[in-house]
Amino acid sequence: MKDKIKKVFINLGAEVCGIANIDLFTDAPKGFRPTDIYSSCKSVIVFAKKIPKGLAYVSPRITYKHFNDVSLIELDRIAYAAANEIEKMYNVITVPIPSDVPYEYWDEENMEGRGIVSMKHAAVLAGIGSIGKSSLLLNAEYGNMLNISAFLTNLDLPSDAPAENICIEGCRLCIDNCPVKAINEYGVNQKLCRQNAYISNDRGFDVTNCNKCRTICPMAFGKK
Template sequence: MSNELKAAIQKWCEKLEIPLVGVASVDRWKEPPFQPWMPEEFYPQSIYPEARSVIVIGLPISLPVLETSPSVYYRELYSTVNSLLDQYTYRLASYLTQLGHPSVFVPRDGYIGIRALLKNPVAIFSHRHAAFLAGLGSFGVNNMLLTPDYGPRVRFGSVFTSAVLPSDPIRDEKLCSECMRCVKMCPVNALDERDYPQGLTNKKSCAEHSNELNQKGISPCGICIKVCPVGLDRRLFRREDISIYSRPDRFPEGHRAWEHAQNYGGI
């Protein structure tokens, strides 16, 4: 029954053109795969005691739009993907509940806004870690989850379900090439050169920068995921040459397009 239900979930997601879907048993949170790990209060079963499995879905961030960051263009894309994640996870939770498996969705962010992160840079639940435990990718130096198809250019949402579902295998392959472009190009030096999980993001600096951009209407930043070389999407959009971001002479027409997007819509 659990295999049949999982197949039905995957088919449901395919109909909605959701490209990334993974499942993790809540027991995986009890056996941290690395340190540092989150406190128990952030485990799925601590938030929804009936949870037995976590279903994680991922939607990609379009690279050409992200390349304009920081801009209103990227901000709108970010908001659109967030809205879709909330809608899809809500609908998936409702679908499972109607099948007799009480389930709840988890909002894609879990905080009211940037002011909340300035006060306490922690959300209600980590979708990135859930996606890792559901086998969708591996962590990079930028502390983002890297996926084979889209690198770190993915937003995730989660569903806590009472259904006992087969877990997907955790990805053993390390996708991060440790090129350190994310570290070098971070505008506020918020990243550490040490490999994850030893190298941690300076959340305060990151949040303060996001707040500055938010006041101009052009948040989020997105630089560390823009310059990451991992992901088949780079080949699709013909962006294998990462030097184009620091060398305008390598892609002058691109820089003109990005500057156009950055010059309009913000404050």
């Protein structure tokens, strides 16, 4: 069953798919657990879409921003289609989760937002990757060039094995090269990061002003 479910996502355009049983989410913060959204959730299916490597070689302002957003739209499309298909296949319930926005939690003072489910932490539990010092997900094959989505289901499925941690011990490139020093050994200051990275240009379009932590990483494209 797991292989058939994963094949649905791959056929719809995902590069990676993993599964985490609800038992792994006991340490998730209250209010952000899958069962806080869907009380009968037994498993979380996590999948990811890669962005083209070339987006790491250009200014992030327009091209990177636009096509990174396209990948998020694609993830929502995959979640919607897969949810309907798997419900028909197994006569179960599926709850697709937005890959990015909208979400509810917002700390205005610290400019800290949280998705209704933490996609990167769900991805770690589902064996897709590990979290680097930059707080980006690192996958052995695709590096940090992945965007993530998930859906919840009442199918009780076994978890996939944890992924290899490919973040290089002792490497500080993302920390030392952050232009606003938003990254440290304890995490990322979202306020410093957001104020520098997400702005509007003179025409009023939203642009991405910085993606240095993604592009500077030696594991940006995975293990060589």
